[in-house]
Amino acid sequence: MKILVIGSGGREHALAWRLAQSHRVQTVYVAPGNGGIATTPGLKNIAITDFSELASWAIEEEIEYTVVGPDAALAEGVVDYFESCGLKIFGPTKAAAELEWSKDFAKAFMTRHNIPTADYQTFSDAASAHSYIDQVGVPVVIKADGLAAGKGVVVAMTLEQAHQAIDAMMVNAQFGSSGARVVIEEFMPGEEASFFVLSDGHNILPLATAQDHKRLLNGDLGPNTGGMGAYSPAPVITPTLHGKILSQIVKPTIAGMAAEGRPFKGFLFVGLMIQAGGIVRVVEYNARLGDPETQVIMPRLQSDLSLVIEAALQNRLDTIELEWDRRTALGVVLAAKGYPDHPRKGDPIFGIPKFTDDAMTFHAGTLINEQGYLLTNGGRVACAVGLGDSVRMAQDRAYALVDEIKFRDMQFRTDIGHLAIAKTKKN
Ligand code: AMP
Ligand code: GLY
Numbered sequence: 001m002k003i004l005v006i007g008s009g010g011r012e013h014a015l016a017w018r019l020a021q022s023h024r025v026q027t028v029y030v031a032p033g034n035g036g037i038a039t040t041p042g043l044k045n046i047a048i049t050d051f052s053e054l055a056s057w058a059i060e061e062e063i064e065y066t067v068v069g070p071d072a073a074l075a076e077g078v079v080d081y082f083e084s085c086g087l088k089i090f091g092p093t094k095a096a097a098e099l100e101w102s103k104d105f106a107k108a109f110m111t112r113h114n115i116p117t118a119d120y121q122t123f124s125d126a127a128s129a130h131s132y133i134d135q136v137g138v139p140v141v142i143k144a145d146g147l148a149a150g151k152g153v154v155v156a157m158t159l160e161q162a163h164q165a166i167d168a169m170m171v172n173a174q175f176g177s178s179g180a181r182v183v184i185e186e187f188m189p190g191e192e193a194s195f196f197v198l199s200d201g202h203n204i205l206p207l208a209t210a211q212d213h214k215r216l217l218n219g220d221l222g223p224n225t226g227g228m229g230a231y232s233p234a235p236v237i238t239p240t241l242h243g244k245i246l247s248q249i250v251k252p253t254i255a256g257m258a259a260e261g262r263p264f265k266g267f268l269f270v271g272l273m274i275q276a277g278g279i280v281r282v283v284e285y286n287a288r289l290g291d292p293e294t295q296v297i298m299p300r301l302q303s304d305l306s307l308v309i310e311a312a313l314q315n316r317l318d319t320i321e322l323e324w325d326r327r328t329a330l331g332v333v334l335a336a337k338g339y340p341d342h343p344r345k346g347d348p349i350f351g352i353p354k355f356t357d358d359a360m361t362f363h364a365g366t367l368i369n370e371q372g373y374l375l376t377n378g379g380r381v382a383c384a385v386g387l388g389d390s391v392r393m394a395q396d397r398a399y400a401l402v403d404e405i406k407f408r409d410m411q412f413r414t415d416i417g418h419l420a421i422a423k424t425k426k427n
Pocket of ligand 2: 226227293
């Protein structure tokens with residue numbers, strides 16, 4: 001069978017690579033794809049981004065089903081459109097993806113269903129937002145309601161930062177209409193972790209846990225990015241916490257969405273804050289997989305992903321059990337000079353090794369030019385993933401891989417996994 005994956009990042013490279021491992025799958029097409037997808041056996045780029053053109057192409061090519069990677073496509077309703085063309089597609093509808101594309105919807109939903117999260121209020125005029133901030137004080141968190149490419153959240157430690165964030169979002173429209181409404185919420189201390197599940201709208205199949213490093217620089221300093229590295233599993237999520245997250249958060253979310261007439265079919269990514277004493281609250285929902293978390297989850301998945309998604313499309317996820325590689329996977333993101341604000345493109349990339357059982361490099365911002373050279377083509381260029389029996393061993397393997405890869409002014413963190421390693425030492 002042929003499968004289509006929508007997207008162009010490392011997440012999509014990892015998803016497509018895993019799908020292509022199945023003997024049932026002939027080719028996985030990725031639209032628009034990247035330079036690594038073009039050179040991975042079994043994968044092909046398809047240079048179409050317009051949904052209606054892509055749907056016509058999928059019909060002509062007899063694509064069995066489509067899997068959606070990025071949030072923007074979901075928020076634009078790609079699932080609704082493909083379904084209206086009679087195509088099978090795995091991902092939430094626009095209405096179900098509102099859990100991600102409107103923070104206000106997500107917060108109100110959690111309140112309606114008693115799902116633990118930070119207290120909040122929503123504002124659509126700047127003056128009331130300013131006076132609310134003066135009333136609650138700092139630290140406080142200010143979030144643009146709509147999608148803002150991961151940049152619409154300000155954790156304000158001073159009143160000045162908080163007021164500036166309100167002005168940037170509501171008065172100067174830094175994120176366009178996404179910031180016309182803002183959610184102001186209580187600051188939650190603790191350690192963040194990501195929890196991933198698949199759902200067919202009713203049944204839930206937990207994937208693996210992961211943690212990512214959002215800040216650009218070592219020691220979790222510097223500006224926020226899409227993610228500079230990740231590892232799976234996340235040791236902070238103990239078996240007890242795992243059970244609690246499923247019963248207090250994931251189950252009421254999937255049941256609540258179904259009860260509200262927008263069943264959530266797709267990958268659900270719950271961002272969590274874990275506090276001392278085992279208190280877990282939701283930071284945010286994403287209606288998709290994480291990037292770079294997917295790059296460390298897919299290498300650990302041993303089940304045939306094409307069968308798992310097929311079961312989800314047929315509403316029978318309750319018949320599936322997943323098998324996991326017990327090793328830890330750790331991924332280091334290699335970013336271009338200038339990332340995250342003004343990444344430089346067009347630098348030649350050398351030395352990316354072939355995939356092995358314990359080391360694989362997933363591409364993100366790369367392309368192959370007309371002369372056949374691999375060039376950088378975005379902020380996050382690639383993610384070098386190592387697997388090992390401990391976090392430390394996975395880390396060593398990943399950094400050995402990083403040592404082999406070269407492009408001009410490559411940026412990367414040298415401490416991916418430090419929280420997990422500190423935790424293993426303590427225990
Ligand atoms: P979000 O896009 O909602 O995930 O927010 C981006 C980042 O801001 C999160 O990954 C957290 O590091 C931080 N953050 C968001 N909300 C809160 C909160 N209520 N308390 C503390 N940190 C938060
Ligand atoms: N790495 C976080 C995300 O994909 O949103």
